[in-house]
Amino acid sequence: GQNIDQPTEMTATEGAIVQINCTYQTSGFNGLFWYQQHAGEAPTFLSYNVLDGLEEKGRFSSFLSRSKGYSYLLLKELQMKDSASYLCAPMDSNYQLIWGAGTKLIIKP
């Protein structure tokens, strides 16, 4: 079967760094996406990894290890507006995104 495993909730302090881990099992693999979703809003695209390694984009970086079925999203210099849910979504062999429940990130002053 297809499965996504992310922590349900994480708490971090403004200005700090947080790493959100994701492990996945899919039928085939065509890359992995990270999305941010604020409460009551639609998801917004953050990053895409298809090869192993780290992709850096401003304060956000995403890492992928295909052999381990593992990815993480690293958020630096946390701001209050980063409080949101973060969704790890691998793409299977049919190019379908597989969605988990996401990680709710709470930023405290």
Add this chain to the structure above:
Amino acid sequence: GAVVSQHPSWVICKSGTSVKIECRSLDFQATTMFWYRQFPKQSLMLMATSNEGSKATYEQGVEKDKFLINHASLTLSTLTVTSAHPEDSSFYICSAREIQGGETDTQYFGPGTRLTVL
């Protein structure tokens, strides 16, 4: 990134009526659009995949006669919730796939439509 719009952003209707939701890709052509539903504090659930010029592919458990999807152009897909009932109240989100030079493409989401059926 690419922009996807959705209209209306929220709608309240009476039980038994039909509601149409539009999804548009504003600055790119989308041969494939997706319709999702999300209940409070739950993950996104794919309802159907909409391909321009052909019939939509519905996920298991989604009634195609109740959720009518039309993808008549490369920039517009519509979802019509027919004979809506209170249990259809949800957050409906569309996404459009942007093809990027032959690589695996990114889905960009519309802002969502909050449907409340009284």
